[in-house]
Ligand SMILES: NC(=O)C1=CN([C@@H]2O[C@H](COP(=O)(O)OP(=O)(O)OC[C@H]3O[C@@H](n4cnc5c(N)ncnc54)[C@H](OP(=O)(O)O)[C@@H]3O)[C@@H](O)[C@H]2O)C=CC1
């Protein structure tokens with residue numbers, strides 16, 4: 552029997568892309584609300600009651616509201632928002648994070664997806680901290696550039712309007728919403744300075760972590776990442792390239808990690824490339840859904 556899936560927020564950027572990935576599948580039946588009533592609490596509760604799994608593609612407040620609306624119902628959640636990424640009782644939806652993560656997601660009633668920048672930052676930092684190669688207080692800064700769809704419908708409208716900038720940096724006040732999850736799930740003990748930016752392109756991102764090598768060699772870092780991800784179908788450790796282009800993995804659920812720098816100069820740059828709407832959002836949600844329903848992890852991806 553098909554699994555019933557309700558995408559709450561299916562008219563949004565993340566929701567639409569999840570719907571596109573799920574619509575052709577015969578093992579999934581989409582539960583939908585009349586578009587005119589998509590923000591109506593009663594209509595949403597009816598959809599939640601009819602669903603086995605609800606995927607929340609909503610602003611944080613509306614995601615919390617959806618969980619409250621489902622009180623007493625037997626529906627499992629995948630939340631794409633920031634609302635529950637460091638909350639107790641929620642599995643963190645990054646199957647490649649550590650041994651057991653995949654099984655925890657598969658058996659969970661509530662799964663919270665990582666943010667897009669967080670996916671890149673945690674993918675680089677967590678295995679190196681876990682291996683003892685990077686100290687928990689060592690990562691001083693994280694830099695990133697994202698396509699503008701990362702900001703949802705509002706930022707898309709702004710960046711597609713006449714006179715929009717080619718590039719901007721933001722979140723300079725150091726309150727970016729992804730920092731708590733990056734710290735928690737990478738097991739950092741110091742808050743990194745985070746420098747995200749947005750470019751005049753729709754999808755794709757690069758996340759960078761600079762490091763002083765000290766006694767390490769680049770190969771130590773690269774080998775540890777390669778070992779951690781050797782079984783992964785979506786996360787690959789690749790050779791460094793001279794120019795890192797944020798859009799190369801668009802419309803895929805893949806993420807490429809690479810270790811750049813120079814042993815001679817003593818500096819390293821860890822780099823992650825992903826599609827903010829792929830492995831950074833909609834692809835990750837579908838991967839987690841696959842695990843939760845016991846389907847092939849890569850189905851529809
Ligand atoms: N875009 C990205 O790259 C990523 C986004 N996310 C997260 O996913 C979530 C969705 O983001 P995104 O798709 O970009 O945002 P969008 O703004 O594109 O879409 C949000 C959707 O939610 C709908 N909505 C708002 N309030 C309610 C409500 N009370 N009930 C039902 N629907 C509601 C909106 O309706 P309306 O159409 O009327 O505006 C809109 O369709 C956010 O929490 C975001 O942080 C996570 C990772 C990456």
Ligand SMILES: CC(=O)N[C@@H](CCC(=O)OP(=O)(O)O)C(=O)O
Nearest residue numbers: 632633666667668697701702749
């Ligand atoms: C470009 C842009 O504006 N990006 C968003 C984050 C996108 C994202 O990942 O949203 P979630 O936190 O819900 O995952 C931001 O910086 O707020």
